[in-house]
Amino acid sequence: MVQTLARAGCDVTLVLKAPIRTGRLVDPLRELPNVTVLSPHEDGLTASEGPMRPHEAAAAIARIDAERPFDLAVVRGRALAGQLAAGPLKGRLWTYLTDVPQSAAEFDGKSKGDLRRIADASRVLLCQTEELRCFLEAAVPATAGKSVLFPPVVVLPDGLEPRASGAPNGKLRLVYTGKFAPRWNTLEMTRLPRLLRARGVEAELHMVGDKIHQEAGFAAPMKEALEKGDGVVWHGGHPRAEAMRITASGDVALSWRDLTMDTSLELSTKVLESGALGVPVVLNRNPMHERLFGEDYPLFASSESDVVDALTLIGKNPELYELAAERCRRAAADYSLDAAVRRMRGYLETTFPKPRQDGKLKVVVAGHDLKFFTKLLDHLRDRPDMEIRVDKWPALKTHDPERSLELVQWADVVICEWFGPNALWYARNKQPGQQLVVRLHRFELYSGWPLKADIDLVDKVICVSPHYASLTLQMTGWPADKVVVIPNWVDDEQFDRVKLPGAQHHLGIIGIAPSRKRFDLALDVLEELRRDDPRYTLFVKSKLPWEYWWIWERPEEREHYEEVFRRVRRSKALADGVVFDAYGRDVPAWLRRIGFVLSTSDDESFHLAPAEGMASGAIPALLPWPGADTVYDEHWIHRNPREMAAAIAATVSEGRWEDERQAAREQVRASYGLRVVEDAWVDLVFGIRSGNVELSSARVRHAGREG
Incomplete structure (x- = not known):
């Protein structure tokens, strides 16, 4: 994430959760341009001696932000995001969601409430996979429209070359890197060299990592298997670059897990790293993996016997081995750092549009129901060249006259969503030199309100289709130059x-x-x-x-x-x-x-x-x-x-x-497309202010040909 943001053009501050014990991860990041690594433990921003708890981390981040406010804050972890959602960073959070319930059965009321508050406080929700995004949108409606994809990113260390093409020559080298835990089947993996030998395939298993899950009945046998297992080579813990070098020296990587993890909505980064290194992976068959590698991928496995069968097959069939390796290489190509940077730049350009002028245009958006204007309103608020205030009417005919009067005296441009009593009020109270834009829907066209307005006090009326623009002109007799077509948007x-x-x-x-x-x-x-x-x-x-x-x-x-x-x-x-x-x-x-x-x-x-x-x-x-x-x-x-x-x-x-x-x-x-319609509205607002509104309807086409 730090590398992606830096290459996308951001000045990045990384706030560390825990005291630094090794420079394996941190040192390479310190060397990047436009990256600052802060350790609250070293800088006296926390009294905690160990990893900061969520409320401690939130307090430290708030202190850092107070000195030099961030434009956005990428945060990973539901507990920390929940703490920040109630603090000063609300509205600037880009929350990376991973530790969420993975099934409907696990999604209790508290989980939904937590995620709803996080979604409300977040500008963007980053999801690893489409499966996770869709699950969240169904379970927590507040996440809909804010959830975007940010898949795992594969970055090969400088100087590390992928495995040379070609089937294994000699003993089959199996590789596992990561933590040792029951559901990761790491104890079962240590039996593979012996089982393969019985099938006539000589193999050795290289295991990298030093985190052993301390569960009764697992930790001791796991450690013994690492130290004394037949055909097992334990490399201990290593920096990421060295762990990937060991993977690249292998023939097959192992990511076979317990069946209870088949419903996971996350995608393993290590699987993709192995693919980028040209090393095929043994992994569980599930819809996500089938879409990634193809239904006929030869290294899908759901049990120990499946793993042994698959490894025996590719150990004796070079063409199947090459097929698996090519599938993995192709899959990993879509998860490169370059792809992540392109994706991130798109999100940043959307959230932080470039200004059209110096200074801010003052714009009021007024209406009783803004559901059809939400994305446009977000875009106008994001613009550095506009200041937006909203006059939200509680009902069609109900509002706070003092608030509306205050806003009409402040604004350069007023946008009325719906041509109803709101538009009539703003037309009557329009200030000299002020512009009034009203969007007309089907509902109001047959209501009689538009005919009550003095059209000379309305600068432009927006219709969403040429047909309704023509119908509006026929029913009202307004001058043709008053009506502009800007269609509904589609995100x-x-x-x-x-x-x-x-x-x-x-x-x-x-x-x-x-x-x-x-x-x-x-x-x-x-x-x-x-x-x-x-x-x-x-x-x-x-x-x-x-x-x-x-x-x-x-x-x-x-x-x-x-x-x-x-x-x-x-x-x-x-x-x-x-x-x-x-x-x-x-x-x-x-x-x-x-x-x-x-x-x-x-x-x-x-x-x-x-x-x-x-x-x-x-x-x-x-x-x-x-x-x-x-x-x-x-x-x-x-x-x-x-x-x-x-x-x-x-x-x-x-x-x-x-x-x-x-x-x-x-x-x-x-x-x-949303960007097309946003640009049309921005052109309209600035054009109407400068007296030049050529743009908008002329540039908008209907779906398939010129309108």
Whole structure:
């Protein structure tokens, strides 16, 4: 992490948890440019004689920060992050999550509460693997949208060359580096040379490390096996560079663990280091490892006999050995320091955007519901050239007039989210030389509020699609130059995740209420598909209609849904083909299983779900609701459910799913990617202030062609 941050352009301060006993790890870091290593024990920042406890470490870090405030603080460890979450570093934490419960059974109320507080206090949550990120988002909704990937990083020490290519020549050299513990199967490993000899394979086991787990019935036998085991060579503890040199001199590395660890959501750095050194690894078969090395990787093992079989096989088959080594080399290439630096630079550029001017533009964001503005608000707050204040109205028509008056007298630019009473108030109280921007949604267009406004007092009205911009002009008679199109944003980086097996046969629909969402038409599509292929399944992520009181109290809505659910129960084609998933913020994780996202509504202003699906690598499938072709390419729009089903079936059966979904992803990134939309808003705010607003609508395209 220190090397990554330094190479990404940061001045890095490493605060050590414990007193320095050896320079193995610390000395190389002290030599890096722009890196400062602080030892609170040596600098008198802690009275602890041993490793600092979390509250002691938090106090020491707060003292260091008070002298020279950090822009961000990367912290590893749930207990320490919990302490810092309540302190002055709140909002600047980049928490690296590893020591979290690894299963739903372990996730109790306290764990969820701790992680929710940590997530709320963190700017970014760094996760080792996609599995961990998705698990956290489902268990702790507050982590959704903040969780990003920071996989293990493999850095080879200077001067260390990977193992030369080619199968083992002579005795098979097995290598293990790390701690000695029961669940790591290290005692069982010491039996391998003897067991392999019985199979006609001469082998010796080289073990590196000096930490023996002090568990009754384990520590003594483990130490004895290290010192006296048949074919075992114990090297003791060594600096990382020397341990990796010993690995590079071996033929096969061992990372075979107890079956209880197969559900781990973390990826072993030592596995990747071995791969970078050209040394194939024996390890457990699980979905994460299968994705990394391939399902036919020859060194998967779940038991001692599996390990012996695999090592015997590659010991006698050079071509299988080379296959395993190449798979490991290829896998490790994605975890290089260069890859980590590129990833980190992207996160830093997002969090710390470059200023457009000297001094700060004063901007107020006002509204009763900012859920559609969250990411944009975060970006504006992050900008060094803007100062943002929020006028959060408790309800549509309720606010604190004194607070609003104070803000309107302060601001250079006011952004009203929703064209409702908030926009009317700010238009009436607008100050000389001040600019007012209002974002208009479908809801307000039919409410009557826009027609009550003096449009001369509003500088720009933002609509999310060309269709609704045209409709707005028709219904209001406003001058055309007042209305600008800036689309809804899609956090394309959050949605860009590896698909799960079988996704090409999985349809998804997000939100089925109210009835104008036309869930019944989505069922028509599914029925058509399942007549020929029962693998097609429709996944529904939505609140159910009776969870919305304002929908369920309307007789015509109840009647619609009673018929729809009766149909699902009674239809042989549908009864086992529809899966209802809970409504929640974990949509990016949910979309990993989805190959096609449906939009079957009677009417939409934009419909974000297909765009989110596209960003995830799913193919959008839309019926022609009014204005759909101004938001999405006509290629994705079908005249009726039957034609939609036929297009989906053909895409899969003709082998075009992979190419089509990549094209969809590229389209949505170019048109509605979060960075594209953020830039359009920033251009608008600065442009409107300077009197030049050419930019915004002209640059924004819909998904597939110029708008």
